[in-house]
Amino acid sequence: EMKRAMLVITVVCIFASISYGADVLLQNGTSTNCQDPTGIYGTPWSPENCLNGSWEAWSTQQCPVGQSQVATWETQSDIGFVKGTRLDFEIIHTDGGGYALGDTLLGRFRISVTTDDRSTYCDSVYLDGDVDSEPNGWVSLMPEDWSISWSDAPMEFIDLGDDSLLVDMSKGVSSTSNYETIYDMTAYTTLVGITGIRLDALAHNSLPGGGPGTQAGTGALWLSEFIVTATEVNIVAETSESDGETEVKEGGYTDTFTVVLRSLPTANVTISVDPDVDISLNGAAAGQAISLVFQPSDWDTPQTVTVSAIDDALEEGIEQSMVEFSSTSTDPSFDGGMVIPLRITVIDDDVAGIVLTGAGVNELNVSEEDTTSDSYTIELTYPPTADVNISLSDISDINQVLIVPDELVFTSTDWNVPQIVTVTAIDDIISEPDMHPAVIHHIVESDDLGYDGFVIDDVVLNIAENECGAWGILPGDLNNDCHVDFVDMALIAAEWLDSTMPYGCVQKTAINGVTIEAVSSQFSGREAVHLVDGSGLNVNGLYTHSSNADDENMWLTDGTAPAGEWVIFDLGGLYDIKYLRVWNYNESPTVSHVLRRGARQVEILVSADNVTYASKGVYNFAIASGSGAVNFAEILPLIANDVRYVKFNIISNHGSGDRHVGLSEVQFIAN
Incomplete structure (x- = not known):
């Protein structure tokens, strides 16, 4: 019996510089998620921290559990040699955050590069940043060589065959006795004008919580330094794989790839193609090298190589085999030149898989x-x-x-x-x-x-995505509906009136006596009644709401999941509603991720009888301030007539990763 087992990951931070005679630094780091993206507690733990050489990191402590994350950086100047480029990556994990190194190591990762215009990606956004380059996109690099050093455990990588490497946690990981653990990886590319580098921290079902990191329970990552060196090499030919990969099966299907020279030679060029012993090329014996001869007259005509798996009786499972190349010619520009090796996936037919x-x-x-x-x-x-x-x-x-x-x-x-x-x-x-x-x-x-x-x-x-807000919100779009219009002007006017009217005048517009009709779940001591009882509001009752480490003046769900939670408000009678005032979840920042428990996307529905509801759309609630002295209340338009019941359907929170969602206070303003 053989069962595939893949293991654990965690990510650590990146200082990125590219040696190209002189170091070429990276800039405008962007990530799909990071700790403290708003900078409430100081500098966001973003990829920007990976450019300063300190222990500060790209950290994703607040990310949803089990989701892959991405960081991208621009190169300050283009890199890549016409003849070919060897890229050496040194990924350094430091124990700057006080965590055990084994809990914060980069586990599964893939590195890619792009030649696209820098304006199409890397927008320095720390949360939900633009990591997709256009029109060419990202090209993943195949790891050619790799190692792990400064570890006090016999750590190894597993080559997953998809250009990603996974730390084999069964071999153990580094402990707190070391200050840093270093990964080294080498890859080759023929791209010129490389403008950016992308690091994918990939989830895997063998990791804690599904990853993408090795931190128990959260799968979080912490990434310190990422050093890249570019060296000129002479790549004389290139390969092309059918469907972008080469896969063969013992006793089953074959596959093909092609080889072609990259430039015109002055003499014949012989490319030797040397496979591992478990595959055959063009019907030759197992592991036997074959030769491809290119003449000056047909140098740009691709030659096809057929790959077959050797059908043995060994129980090997799924393996990765390599095909190496070498070049000989009387043309000195091609003699001794290299070709980027190919990885072949071999499917065994002797064991369940x-x-x-x-x-x-x-x-x-x-x-x-x-x-x-x-x-x-x-x-x-x-x-x-x-x-x-x-x-x-x-x-x-x-x-x-x-x-x-x-x-x-x-x-x-x-x-x-x-x-x-x-x-x-x-x-x-x-x-x-x-x-x-x-x-x-x-x-x-x-x-x-x-x-x-x-x-x-x-x-x-x-x-x-195709919904409003996926590409950002304009500064004047106060209600986040992707239109700057008269509704936004009305909001500005309402804010101005609220700030100039005496307190008593404004208070008359808020509906009194609102109660909670029903709620999907609530944490003990943090019941939904706190949303309407005024607890936590300051003396004027309008703009500030205290933060509290025990959040007993706020509503918090039981942590089943952010999506699917709901709360129904009873206004006590029929009203024509004009606005909604919301204070998001404002727990004291003793633990940095708790503010992100606050509701983010909420569908609001209204009803006269608590039976038939009409949706008023999906609203985006801003994250709270984390302070009881800061005005963070939002006034949002909610225009509806003859309303007694209002239902909040929670769609998502701000990404705490612990599956709770909450709010501090809600008020309804009538005409």
């Missing part, structure tokens, strides 16, 4: 606009002795995609027939980052013990 295949299976892309779809296939590698049932589910906090089918059955008669899974984006009403993730989880059950409980890697999808 499950393989995900398909173009882009490592990074599926769908869009909410017109609800586009993408697909991948699932296949078995070995005949089962009983039916194999695979159930698929979207484990994102809010379901993001429709999976068809969500149940697969392989029998002893059709086990070798791949089955296609199609995923389609759900066009919801939630405003999320333009590219936000969804995660498909697989559960395998069978009476065949070789397959029962088999671990299949989660599939991560990138979803393009």
Whole structure:
């Protein structure tokens, strides 16, 4: 019996500089998430901290558990040599935050580069930043060599075959006895004019909470320094893989790749193609090298190489094999030149295994606009002795995609027939980052013990957003509806009136006697009644709301999940509502992530009878100040007539990661 086991990750911070004769520093760091993005407690723990050489870090302590995160940086000047470039990455983890190093190591990661214009990405936004470059996008780098040093444990990487490396936690991790642990990785590229570098910290179902870090419970990351060196090399030929990868199966399918020179030689060039012993090239013996000869007359004509797996009787599972290249010629520009090695995925047919295949299976892309779809296939590698049932589910906090089918059955008669899974984006009403993730989880059950409980890697999808706010909100758009119009002008006027009228005049506009009709959940001592009883409001009752370490003057849910929580207000009679005044959750910042428990996206519905409700749209609530002396109340338009009941459907919080959501106080203002 063999079951694939993948292990733990955590991320640590990045100082990024690129040596190119002289160091070329990075700038305008951006991330999909970071600790304290608003800087309430000081400098945000963003990728910007990775450019100062200190122990300060890119930290994601407040990220939702189990979500991949991305950091990107611009290069201050273009890098990349015409002949080819070797990139050496030194990733340094420091114990500057007081955490055990084993709890804050970069686990699974992938590094990519781009040649796109710098204006298309890296906008210095710390939360939900723009990490997608256009039009060429990011090109992932295949790790060619890697090592781990300064660790007091025999740490190793697992090559996952998708250009990502995963720390093999079964070998142990560094402890607090070391100040730093260093990862070194080498990759090659033929790109010129590289303008940016991207680090993907990738979730994995073997990590604590699904990752993307190794910190117990949170999967958080802490990233200190990221040093990059660029060296000129002579890459004389390049390869192209069908569907972007090369995968073969013992006793089954083959695959191909092509080789072509990069420039015109003055003499014949012989490219030697040397495989590992478990594959064959163009029908030659196992592990035997073949030669490809290019003449000056056909130097730019690609030559095809067919790859086959050697069908042995060894139980090897899924392996990564390498194909190396060398070049000889009487033309000195080509003699001794290099070709970037290829990684070949070899599927074993001697042991139970499950393989995900398909173009882009490592990074599926769908869009909410017109609800586009993408697909991948699932296949078995070995005949089962009983039916194999695979159930698929979207484990994102809010379901993001429709999976068809969500149940697969392989029998002893059709086990070798791949089955296609199609995923389609759900066009919801939630405003999320333009590219936000969804995660498909697989559960395998069978009476065949070789397959029962088999671990299949989660599939991560990138979803393009189409809702208002996904690309930012204009400064004048006070109600966050992606339009600057008369409603925003009315809000400005209302704020001005509130600031100039005596307190008593303003107070008359707020509805008194509001009660809580019902609530989905509430933490003991932090009941929803605090939303309407005035507890925590200062003497004028309007703008400031005290912060409190025990938050007994606020509402907090029981922590089941932010999405799906709700609260219903009873105004006590029928009113024509004009505005809504909201104080978001304002717990004292003794723990840095608690303010992000505050509600972020809330659908507001109104009713006259508590039976039939009409939606007034999705509102975006700002994060609270963390201080009881700061004006952080929001006045939002809520124009509705003959209303007695108002329902808040919570869609998301500000990303605390602990699944609680809360508010401090709510007032309704009538005409």
